[in-house]
Amino acid sequence: MENLMTMPPVAHATVAETSATTTAVEGTNGELRERNGNGNGIFKPNLEEPQLLKPQVTGGSSDEALSSGTATPLPEDAPPSAVSISVARRVRRRLFPTIAYESRVSHFDPASQHHDFRGFFSLFWVGLVIMLITTVLRNLKENGSIMRTNIFSLFAHGPFELGIADLAMVASTGFVLPLQQMYAKGGIKMGDKVIRWDKEGHWIQHALQAVWLAIWVYLPFFFNWQWTRQVFFTLHALTLLMKIHSYSFYSGHLSECHQKLKSLDLLTPEKETTEQSELRETLAFELTSPDGRVTYPNNLTRENFVDYMLCPTLCYELSYPRVPTIRIEKLLEKSSAVFGCVFLLTVVSEEYILPVMQDAHIQLAASTGYYESFLILLESISLLLFPYMITFLLVFLVIFEYVLGFFAELTRFGDRHFYSDWWNCSDWLEFSRMWNVPVHRFLQRHVYSISRPRHGRPVAYLVTFLISALAHELVMFCLTKKLRGYGFVCQMLQLPIVAIQRIPLVKAQRRLNNVLFWVSMIWGLSMISSLYVLL
Structure with missing residues (x-):
C-alpha cells in the first residue's frame, strides 16, 4: 500500500x-x-x-x-x-x-439536522413490511409454509x-x-x-x-x-x-x-x-x-x-472524540436492527433472487444459441433489478448505520460520519467519497496521499481505484469461487466515465447525472451478479 x-x-x-x-x-x-x-x-x-x-x-x-x-x-x-x-x-x-x-451523528440518527427526509426513511420500512407480508401470504398459499429455508438453513451450519x-x-x-x-x-x-x-x-x-x-x-x-x-x-x-x-x-x-x-x-x-x-x-x-x-x-x-x-474507523489516531456515556437503549436498537436487516436480506435473496438465478441457469443449460442465451441473461438481469436495489439499500443500512453505529456506541466513538448523502451523487467520484467514508478516508490517507506527491494526481487516482477494484474482485472470488474479472473491469471503467462526467457541459446537468448514477448503479449490481453466477 x-x-x-x-x-x-x-x-x-x-x-x-x-x-x-x-x-x-x-x-x-x-x-x-x-x-x-x-x-x-x-x-x-x-x-x-x-x-x-x-x-x-x-x-x-x-x-x-x-x-x-x-x-x-x-x-x-x-x-x-x-x-x-x-x-x-x-x-x-x-x-x-x-x-x-x-x-457528529449519522444522517438517519433522530438527532440529525438532516431530518427533512425522515418520512421517506419511514416509507422505505413500510414498503419492506408490505413486501414481507405479501411474501408470507404467497408462500402459505403455494407451499403451506411461511418462508423458504434454502438460505436460512445455511446460517445453522x-x-x-x-x-x-x-x-x-x-x-x-x-x-x-x-x-x-x-x-x-x-x-x-x-x-x-x-x-x-x-x-x-x-x-x-x-x-x-x-x-x-x-x-x-x-x-x-x-x-x-x-x-x-x-x-x-x-x-x-x-x-x-x-x-x-x-x-x-x-x-x-x-x-x-x-x-x-x-x-x-x-x-x-x-x-x-x-x-x-x-x-x-x-x-x-x-x-x-x-x-x-x-x-x-x-x-x-x-x-x-x-x-x-x-472503534468504527480504519484510520489510526492517537485519540478520538468520545461521547460521555454508553447508551444501552442505543446498543439494543442497533443490534436489533442488524438482525432485522440480515433477516430481510435473507428473505429478499431467498424469494426474489435465488429462484430467478435457478431458472436462468436451467434455461441457459438448455439454450441452443447465443441469441437465446443473451435473451435469457437479459431477462434475468431485468427481473433482478428491484431485488438488488432493495439488497443494496439494506446492505448500506446494516453496515453503515447499524453495525458501525453499534460499535460507535460501544466505544463511545464520537464521529458517526460513516457516510454522506451519496444518494445525491452526480458522478462516480462523488460516490466513492460519500458512500463509504471509512474506506475513503483510508484510501485517501494511505494510498492516494502517498502516490500523489511522487506520481501526480492521475496516477494516484489510478492506483487508488486499482487497489479498490482488486479488493472488490477478491470478495467476488470468495463469494462465487469464480475468477472472472467482471467487477474489476466495471470499476476501472469508472475512471473514463468520471472524466466524461467532469466535462463542464456534462457536469452542469446534475439532475440528469443523478438519474444516470442510479440507473447504472441498479443495472450494474444486477448485471455483475448475473454474470458471475450464470457464466
Whole structure:
C-alpha cells in the first residue's frame, strides 16, 4: 500500500520547509488536502496562524481517552524534547496530514439536522413490511409454509466454527503491537544490526500483512465453507488488514519522528540553531494527539490497541472524540436492527433472487444459441433489478448505520460520519467519497496521499481505484469461487466515465447525472451478479 522508503517529509524538514505556512486539513467529504495547494506532498508547520483540528470531546476529564494518562508537572532538568511535547499538549496543533474527527451523528440518527427526509426513511420500512407480508401470504398459499429455508438453513451450519476462526483472526492482529513497541525503542535488534522503520521495517510490515491476509483468505477454502460464511469472513479480514496497516504505518512514522526528536536532545540549548528549534517543535506536534491528551509512544499499549480495533474507523489516531456515556437503549436498537436487516436480506435473496438465478441457469443449460442465451441473461438481469436495489439499500443500512453505529456506541466513538448523502451523487467520484467514508478516508490517507506527491494526481487516482477494484474482485472470488474479472473491469471503467462526467457541459446537468448514477448503479449490481453466477 505505502512505500515509505525514506522518513516522512516532516521529519526531513529543511529551514525553508519548517518556516513555511502549510498545514493539512480535511476537505468537505473527508478528503485530505494541502493548504498551499502546490501538490508537492510536503506538509509544513504553520507557525504564524495555527489551524486547530479540535475533536469535540465531551464528558469532561482529561483522562477520558483510554490511553490519555495524567498531566504530570515537568522537572526542571527535563530534556528539551519533553518540554516541546508539553507545549504541544497545551497548544493542540496538528501538523500531520490526518483525519479531522469530530463529534457528529449519522444522517438517519433522530438527532440529525438532516431530518427533512425522515418520512421517506419511514416509507422505505413500510414498503419492506408490505413486501414481507405479501411474501408470507404467497408462500402459505403455494407451499403451506411461511418462508423458504434454502438460505436460512445455511446460517445453522457451523456457526461455532466460524466464531472460533473469526476470534482467532482478530487475535492474530496483535502481532503489530510488539513490533511498534520495538520500533519506538530505536528498532528491532538482530545481532549487530538494528532494523529501523524507515529502512527495512516498513517492508517487513508489508510482507507480514501479505502473509497474514493469504492465510485468512485461504482458510474458508480449506474448510470448504459455504458462501454466506466465506463472504463475511473475507470482508472482516479486509477490514482488519486496513486497520493493522494504518496502525503500523502511522505508528512507524511516529517512531521515526520520535527518534529524530531524541537525537536533538544531544544538542545543548546554547548550540541549538533556530532551524533545529523549529524542527524540534514540529516533531513534538507530530507526536501529540489533536486534543493534546495522548503522546507517542505512550499510546503503544494493549488497551489503546484493543480500543482502536473496536472503534468504527480504519484510520489510526492517537485519540478520538468520545461521547460521555454508553447508551444501552442505543446498543439494543442497533443490534436489533442488524438482525432485522440480515433477516430481510435473507428473505429478499431467498424469494426474489435465488429462484430467478435457478431458472436462468436451467434455461441457459438448455439454450441452443447465443441469441437465446443473451435473451435469457437479459431477462434475468431485468427481473433482478428491484431485488438488488432493495439488497443494496439494506446492505448500506446494516453496515453503515447499524453495525458501525453499534460499535460507535460501544466505544463511545464520537464521529458517526460513516457516510454522506451519496444518494445525491452526480458522478462516480462523488460516490466513492460519500458512500463509504471509512474506506475513503483510508484510501485517501494511505494510498492516494502517498502516490500523489511522487506520481501526480492521475496516477494516484489510478492506483487508488486499482487497489479498490482488486479488493472488490477478491470478495467476488470468495463469494462465487469464480475468477472472472467482471467487477474489476466495471470499476476501472469508472475512471473514463468520471472524466466524461467532469466535462463542464456534462457536469452542469446534475439532475440528469443523478438519474444516470442510479440507473447504472441498479443495472450494474444486477448485471455483475448475473454474470458471475450464470457464466
